[in-house]
Amino acid sequence: MNILLSVAFVLCWSSGFIGAKLGSGSAPAATLLMWRFLPLVVILLAASAARAARSARAARSARPTLPDLGRQCLVGLLSQSGYLLTVYYAIQLGVSSGTTALIDGVQPLVAGALAGPLLRQYVAPRQWVGLCLGLTGVAVVTSADAATGTADAWWAYLIPLLGMLSLVAATFIENRSRTPVAPSVSMTVHCLTSAVLFTALAACTGTMTPPSDIAFWTAVAWLVALSTFGGYGLYWLILRRSGVTEVNTLMFLMAPVTAVWGALMFGEPLGLQALLGLAVTLAAVVVVQRGRSGPVRRPHPD
Known part of the structure; x- marks a missing residue:
């Protein structure tokens, strides 16, 4: 089951870069994002109302508090709004889907470095080797594309970096919370x-x-x-079940998968260098998984 969830997550999350590329040629980023979420919110609110009508007592007992809702608004603002706006805007400025995914692929190293001091989840040395190997792999996949300078300006390559940091911040805010919120509630609030x-x-x-x-x-x-339902929902599900290191290891696969997908769907460049990077990234995932007996956890000081 974990393998199937991981494969589904990688494909669905990578589909976001492809979907952004699909819509970028016909509308500005703000238009595409607005119409992505308006019908989605209608669906989620209708589903929430139906659940509440079926079991009013259970709905009252599971109702989140105002601080819980405020935290979920902040998490959604960072992990969804901020992250997606930067990705879409970068692609609109001409950054390829593969390069955008590459910059997003730096997230595991940032999250791994911060997991110890912020979450008391310490990454083993062998996992660090795998994380660094993964970064090398995603860099190999899309470095040639980035060197062509297809974007409108050099600073366009910095925009996805802001989105990556926004997603990292949201991940740690959610992980430090001791009050779990039902996935259906958090998804609705975020959207x-x-x-x-x-x-x-x-x-x-x-x-x-x-x-x-x-x-x-x-x-x-x-x-x-x-x-949204696939990639974003599975991100939080895997994060809750397996932890930061597990989900961030899978993030290394986004750049090579997106590069291959973009080549097949849009004719974006894909040669031997990209295939080599894909192999290196897959090896990194194996290294991290074999070195994982679970991150070393230290209790929060009370």
């Missing part, structure tokens, strides 16, 4: 937060009206089904 933010952003930029292009609505359906 509602994103819907409000992106609708306001689209209104301020005058980009609320969606295009009639079929490619736009195909991208919206793709992103709702695969990226």
Whole structure:
């Protein structure tokens, strides 16, 4: 089951970069993100209302507190709104899907370095070897693409870095919480937060009206089904079940998978160098998994 979840997570999370590429040619980032989350929120709120109607007593007992909701708003703002806006904007500026995924692939090293002091989850030396090997692999996959300078400006490559840091921050905020919130509740709060933010952003930029292009609505359906319900939902599920190191090891696979996917779907460059990087990244995952008997945990000081 863990293997199936991991494969599904990698494919669904990688689909987000592809979906962003699909929609970037027909609408600005704010428009695509607004219409991605508006119908999604309607679905989630309707599902929540149906669950509450079936079991009002259970719904009251499981109702999150205001601090819980505030924390989930912050987590959603960082892990979903901030992360997605930077990814979409970078791709809109011409950064390829593979290069965007590469920059996002730095996340495991940042999270691994911070896991000890912030979460008391200490990464074993062999896992550090695997993490560094994974970074090498994703760099090999997309370094040639980044060197071509296809983006509108050099600083466009810094934008996904901000998104990566935003996702890392959200991950640690969620992990440090001692009050668990049901996944259905957290998903609804995160998506509602994103819907409000992106609708306001689209209104301020005058980009609320969606295009009639079929490619736009195909991208919206793709992103709702695969990226949000699939990738985003599985991210938090695996994080809760297996921890930061496990989920961040899988993040190393996003860049090579996205590079291969982008080559097949959009004709983005993919040669021997990319295939070599894919092999190195797969080896890194094996190294980390074999060196994992579970991160060393130290109790929080009371």
